[in-house]
Amino acid sequence: MVILKEEGFPVGLTSNKPITIKKKMIEGLWHGMLHVATHGIDFFVVHLCPSDFETRHRESIMITQYMKETLSLANDKYMVLGDFNAHSPFDAFLDKRHPELLEWYHQLDAERKDKTRQTLSYGQLDYSVMARFLAFPLIDVCERQMDEARRFSFPSPLHFNPARNNEALIPIRERLDFILTSSSLAAQCTDATILNTGVVNTLSDHYPVSATFAIRR
Numbered sequence: 001m002v003i004l005k006e007e008g009f010p011v012g013l014t015s016n017k018p019i020t021i022k023k024k025m026i027e028g029l030w031h032g033m034l035h036v037a038t039h040g041i042d043f044f045v046v047h048l049c050p051s052d053f054e055t056r057h058r059e060s061i062m063i064t065q066y067m068k069e070t071l072s073l074a075n076d077k078y079m080v081l082g083d084f085n086a087h088s089p090f091d092a093f094l095d096k097r098h099p100e101l102l103e104w105y106h107q108l109d110a111e112r113k114d115k116t117r118q119t120l121s122y123g124q125l126d127y128s129v130m131a132r133f134l135a136f137p138l139i140d141v142c143e144r145q146m147d148e149a150r151r152f153s154f155p156s157p158l159h160f161n162p163a164r165n166n167e168a169l170i171p172i173r174e175r176l177d178f179i180l181t182s183s184s185l186a187a188q189c190t191d192a193t194i195l196n197t198g199v200v201n202t203l204s205d206h207y208p209v210s211a212t213f214a215i216r217r
Helices: 054-071 088-095 097-112 128-134 142-146 183-187 196-200
Strands: 018-026 033-038 041-049 078-083 177-179 189-194 211-212
Touching: 018 054, 018 183, 054 078, 078 196, 078 211, 088 097, 088 128, 097 211, 128 177, 142 177, 142 189, 142 211, 177 183, 177 189, 177 211
Parallel strands: 041 078
Antiparallel strands: 018 033, 033 041, 078 177, 189 211
8 A cells, every 4th residue: 555645634555466656746745646656657646626617627737737748659558536626527517417516516616715716717607627537538437437316425414514514415415436447447447436335334434436447458
């Protein structure tokens, strides 16, 4: 197992094969990014800023630029995964079904003491962060393989804000956690899902995302 850091909210990766650490990027990022390789795959493990869309936007630029500079043309096996704290353009039509989600974020931003940080982008949900990763290009394997009704990763009943857990607000579900892969890996993905029922309700405020690959050597 490798972790990015020992304080705050560290990201990490485990493997049953040796892990090569390629980069621990902390400066300029809210929580940081871990770049490691194992099983012949480059993994970029991320946790983007939860409370400010401009910071997330800068982070997406830094990470994708680093990927462009680091990955060789011969390397076609890589993925970016973690808590992006951002919405995908693939889910925009789902978000529109729940206008109360936007209302909740308006309230959250209005009550924030530090007005220089805003979750919404000029009062609207921001899709530019995920769009940048998708345009790398990266493939959203859950979007390809999951039914839209189950495509949510947040919040679980353990979410820290009790206002999100009353019956009136339970339908406000979001997808903030992603596994994004290179095209070659996406072609080898046999299953991708978000585990959002059962015992996982007691593990975290976010639900785990899982993908299975039949890797061809």
